[in-house]
Amino acid sequence: xxxxxxxxxxxxxxxxxxxxxxxxxxxxxxxxxxGPNGVIRKNPHGMGFIGPNGIKRIxxxxxxxxxxxxxxxxxxxxxxxxxxxxxxxxxxxxxxxVGGRLSSHDRDLLGLAHQLAGSDGAVLAVVFGEHKETTFxxxxxxxxxxxxxxxxxxxxxxxxxxxxxAVDNQFSPRHWLLPDSRSGGGELGRRFAAxxxxxxxxxxxxxxxxxxxxxxxxxxxxxxxxxxxxxxAAVECAEPVSxxxxxxxxxxxxxxxxxxxxxIEDLGAVAVDPAAIPMAEAEFIFxxxxxVKDWQLFHQTAAALGATEGASRxxxxxxxxxxxxxxxxxxxxxxxxxxxxxGISGAIQHLQGIGACDKVVAINLDPGCDMIKRADLxxxxxxxxxxxxxxxxxEAYRNDAKRDAA
Ligand SMILES: Cc1cc2nc3c(=O)[nH]c(=O)nc-3n(C[C@H](O)[C@H](O)[C@H](O)COP(=O)(O)OP(=O)(O)OC[C@H]3O[C@@H](n4cnc5c(N)ncnc54)[C@H](O)[C@@H]3O)c2cc1C
Numbered sequence: 001x002x003x004x005x006x007x008x009x010x011x012x013x014x015x016x017x018x019x020x021x022x023x024x025x026x027x028x029x030x031x032x033x034x035g036p037n038g039v040i041r042k043n044p045h046g047m048g049f050i051g052p053n054g055i056k057r058i059x060x061x062x063x064x065x066x067x068x069x070x071x072x073x074x075x076x077x078x079x080x081x082x083x084x085x086x087x088x089x090x091x092x093x094x095x096x097x098v099g100g101r102l103s104s105h106d107r108d109l110l111g112l113a114h115q116l117a118g119s120d121g122a123v124l125a126v127v128f129g130e131h132k133e134t135t136f137x138x139x140x141x142x143x144x145x146x147x148x149x150x151x152x153x154x155x156x157x158x159x160x161x162x163x164x165x166a167v168d169n170q171f172s173p174r175h176w177l178l179p180d181s182r183s184g185g186g187e188l189g190r191r192f193a194a195x196x197x198x199x200x201x202x203x204x205x206x207x208x209x210x211x212x213x214x215x216x217x218x219x220x221x222x223x224x225x226x227x228x229x230x231x232x233a234a235v236e237c238a239e240p241v242s243x244x245x246x247x248x249x250x251x252x253x254x255x256x257x258x259x260x261x262x263x264i265e266d267l268g269a270v271a272v273d274p275a276a277i278p279m280a281e282a283e284f285i286f287x288x289x290x291x292v293k294d295w296q297l298f299h300q301t302a303a304a305l306g307a308t309e310g311a312s313r314x315x316x317x318x319x320x321x322x323x324x325x326x327x328x329x330x331x332x333x334x335x336x337x338x339x340x341x342x343g344i345s346g347a348i349q350h351l352q353g354i355g356a357c358d359k360v361v362a363i364n365l366d367p368g369c370d371m372i373k374r375a376d377l378x379x380x381x382x383x384x385x386x387x388x389x390x391x392x393x394x395e396a397y398r399n400d401a402k403r404d405a406a
Contacts, residue, residue, distance in 0.1 A: 082244040084142050087122035092173035093141075094164065095125060096183040098283065099337060100132040102139050104356055105179045105235045110140040112207060112231075112238035116175050117142075124251070126167055128152045128160055136248040140241030143251045151259060155266040157188055159259070161195050164188075166257045168196065180204070180232035182281070189232040201228035205237050235335070235356065274308045279325065279332040282308035285357075287327055289350075290314040291343015291364060294384045298342065301387040304394045310334065312344045328353035343383045346371030363387075 091113040095106035102110075113123040122142035127133075129152055136144055147163045167173075176192070179185035180203050193200040201212035203219075212231060216223035279285070286302040287310035288295070302309045311321035313328060327334055329349040339357040344350060346362075346369055354360060354374075362375035363386050372378045379386050 079138065079243060079245040082142070082246050084117075084120070084122040084247075087142070088120035089117075089122075090124045090143070090171045090173040091117045091121055091175050091177065092124050092126060092167065092171065093177045094185065094188065095127065096179050096181055096185050097127055097129075097131055097133070098183050100130065101337075102133050102135070103179075103183070103337065104240070104335070104358055105181055105183075105185075107139050107240035108235060108237050109177050109179055109233055111240040112233055113175075113177050114140050114241055115207065115238055116177075121174065123246070124167075124171060124173065125248075126164065128163065137245050138241070140244070140246050141248040142246050144248045145251050145253065147253070147257070149257070151257075154268070155264065156262070157184075157191050158262050158264060159257075160188055161191050162260045163257045164192050165195060166253050166255055170254055174229070175227075176230045178230075178232050180234055186232060189230065193230050196230065198230050199228065200230040200232050201225055202232045204231050204233045207231070207233075207237070274302070274306055277308045279308065279310060279327065279334055282310075282334065282336055284308065284338045285310045285327070285334055285336040286340045286342070287311055287344060288315050288321065288342045289344030290318075291345075291383050292320070293343075294387070295320050297384055297387050297391075301391055304391045305340075307340070308336075310339075312347075312350055341371050341375070342387065344371050345369045346374055 093106075093109050093113045095102055095109065097103075097106065110123060110125070117123050123140055124143040124145060125136060125141040127144065127146045128148070130148055131146070145167065147160075151159050152163060164176075168176075176189075178189035178192070180189065189200055190202075201214055203215040204212045205215060206213040207227065210227045211224050212226075212228055213222050213224050215221070215234065274282070274284075284305070284307045286298075286305060286307035288298045289312035292298045292315065299309070309321065309325055310327045310332075311325045313326055313331065315321045316323055316326045316331075324332075326332065327350060328347075329352045331353060333353045333356070335356040336354075337358045338361065339354050339359070340361045340363065341354075342363045344362075344364070345366070348370075351370065351374055359377070360371075360375045362369075362371040362378045363383055364372055364378070364380065365382060366372070367378070367380050372380075
């Protein structure tokens with residue numbers, strides 16, 4: 001049999017769409033689940049498959065039932081390679097790279113860049129400082145320019161504007177895209193626009209029919225204006241690239257960037273109390289639900305990790321957490337890079353609130369719950385035991401780091 005993996009996009013869409021009448025039929029048969037009293041139940045009739053001669057077979061390797069092997073194959077699916085050997089023009093994207101990695105906002109921007117690039121243009125990402133990103137290709141970067149000189153590190157908007165001006169002179173991009181964010185892009189974009197003497201389109205959430213539509217009037221109105229060269233785009237301005245992979249070929253500046261006479265002195269990062277960070281802006285959220293049995297331990301773990309605390313509605317209704325900590329449809333919609341859900345089942349109202357989170361870690365007793373399905377990493381077990389182990393691991397890590405530094 002051929003190794004080529006055949007996909008049925010309609011079936012995949014139905015499997016994701018809980019409201020579709022055929023949704024249940026598209027789910028893999030569940031052979032074991034946790035009963036209401038916590039005991040794991042198994043359905044022996046659900047196992048196996050009917051062989052070609054009509055006899056039921058049980059394959060204990062799990063291969064035939066869509067087990068491990070099938071999943072591995074799905075992971076290895078190679079997306080078609082999109083190449084632009086001789087770009088007719090460039091669309092430049094300057095991602096925020098919070099924590100050295102592409103954020104979901106950055107990925108939305110790369111999606112928008114591909115809309116503007118079409119098949120002839122190339123998307124050029126300009127990245128400042130050292131990064132840890134390994135997925136530029138699948139995020140849609142055709143050319144990658146890393147400006148990692150020490151002068152660009154930290155808070156150096158003036159020097160970065162000089163770098164962008166050098167890129168502008170060399171590549172003359174048709175459009176510049178920056179995230180209109182508080183993580184750097186919003187300020188850098190406005191400074192760069194002033195340096196170029198151009199009016200940027202700001203808070204843009206849609207680019208369509210040669211027009212940019214942005215939020216205005218305290219976010220209450222839409223403002224449409226002709227497609228600008230410099231676009232500062234909002235979150236979800238476009239779908240991220242998901243159907244192609246790109247070369248991310250490294251390119252370099254042919255000139256050295258002039259050093260700007262900095263009028264800003266970077267005094268370094270200031271430690272803040274994670275509890276004081278508004279939920280909507282928190283990068284690392286440690287959230288507790290009905291499965292948290294020891295709230296003292298929960299707060300202790302959040303403090304050890306330096307995370308901002310969040311909660312499910314049940315935890316709030318039961319009085320364990322303040323109302324402003326509720327995550328979800330009727331609470332706060334969060335955009336954390338890491339969201340840890342402790343004892344949260346993953347009700348649709350909660351999942352809506354964490355839709356924009358990059359990485360979700362679930363700690364839960366029930367391996368079949370919806371939060372585990374959503375999670376990128378799951379730990380199955382009793383929350384108190386896992387939190388205790390987590391505190392010990394963090395302390396051991398900190399002690400090792402201190403010993404190495406001494
Ligand atoms: C109109 C409306 C709006 C809503 N808005 C929101 C909202 O904004 N946010 C929100 O969160 N909910 C909201 N809800 C409620 C939502 O439907 C769920 O009821 C709620 O999210 C469930 O919270 P939970 O996951 O903490 O509790 P449960 O559903 O009770 O889940 C507890 C989880 O903990 C696990 N568990 C139990 N014991 C342990 C243990 N010892 N160790 C580890 N895991 C354990 C269980 O397996 C289970 O998965 C809304 C509901 C409605 C109707």
